[in-house]
Amino acid sequence: MKQVEALILDWAGTVVDYGSIAPTTIFVEAFKSAYDFDITLEEARIPMGMGKWDHIESLGKLDSVNRRWCEQFGSAMTTEQIDHIYQTFMPLQKAKVAERSAPIEGVLPVIQRLQAKGVKIGSCSGYPREVMTELEIAAAEHGYRPDYCVASDELTAGSRPGPWMALENVNKLAINSVNHCVKVDDSVPGILEGLNAGMWTVGVALTGNAVGKSEEEWQALSASEQSNLTREAYAQLSSAGAHFVINSLADIEPVLFEINARLARGERP
Template sequence: MWKYRGPVKLVILDTAGTICDGPQDLRHIWPDDDGLGVKAPVVPFYEVLKSRGVVLNWAAIRKPMGLFKKDHLRTLLETPEARAQFKNVHGRDWTEKDLDEMFEDYKKILNEVIVHPELVKPIPGAVEVIQKLRDYGKLIGNTTGYTAEASKLLNTKLEKEYGIKFDFAATPEIVKAGRPYPWMVMKHMEVLNVYPPAAVVKVGDTKYDIREGKFAGAWTVGLYATGNDTFEVLAAEEPDYLIPSIAELLPVIWDIENRLMEGRY
């Protein structure tokens, strides 16, 4: 059976919790902050839901992290806790119209929060590792659960202020569906002319990052110390590698390349 024995060609990175928006105590800005990474999506979820009489803590809001943000909001509204609170305040169940209106409000708040200097700041090692990958000829991609507008705002900041630039970035709006479906990864492969899937590495901090990569046939690397999901949650998805942060990524890439050359996969 033929096996690809060439190098890693493309490394696809998630954004929040992988490249930027890492763990830090920002209670002086957001009193409910839990100190974990990936705060930018949580803040607008909390505020939008609260404006409709639904109060969920940050831990509950984090559970669907990695999904496209409208899917994330829907998942939160479908929880028994949110359903009960909404009905108690409004005297009825929420509707698709409510979801659409909340998502519009969510996007407005997200566009402001996502470019907060503390949340744009790269996770230690991110700038250096990405540059090193480029030095070795690797293409750098980006998939996200953010909206296209928010992603563009964030990626523009990352490039302008920290020199982090992607060869291609995909958002759920440009494909059939976002995570956990593989389409954003496969869109990268099409646009950048990269194949086979064994030449691609997907890196992220949520279970949906791992599923996205696996469904596309790519190598998967979970990051358990800088983002949303814990070691245990990520380990349950059985990624090919599980490391604390992007700072430890380079040895993983070299190990993958050794395995590729030897056909050990």
């Protein structure tokens, strides 16, 4: 078989939650609620795509955050403090994900067409299992039901940017070759996950973390502002190593035609 067998899709910013708003705003809220400490939305987005505990740890190591944290608390963030922020984050995130569980415009028809052609739809996320369960239930009510889903805390080896969640999809979906899988993600750790798994990788630029605007915020921007953000998002995902970058998952079908042609010529990712 010389064609794509499976897509391994991220969730927030790729399939649901235009702009990847739900996780970002909750990080800001969790830091404030746990320790009355302020981080910006821009800072919160930097490690996006990682498992959420690792995300909090990475935020604490950012120069800007670490400097302010040390000024406020006298030392760098500890494991116990990360645990407390994470425990604060979890109920806030579970309450938020259902609100932004609707598929991004144009995405669901594409997924359904691919499934009808026999392409399997795997998925993985930086969300832990208890959050993913809430999101899967809510997304199913909108019609999105991937063939498999793995969460960031379900594998012993860890999560992104390692390949393990993507490869768990290969295992559970019984895919013949990672060369015939396409990892689609809106974050740098997610692109690296796909590359480390030996898959074709497709970056999603406009609907996800690379731009970080809700659909309403995006539409309110001037043409010049949209152009600048588009250029920056494409550059960010391309620099991470994405084989292709598209505006939205809704635009992926021509990319799959090209990948199928390259597979037929014997090419690999």
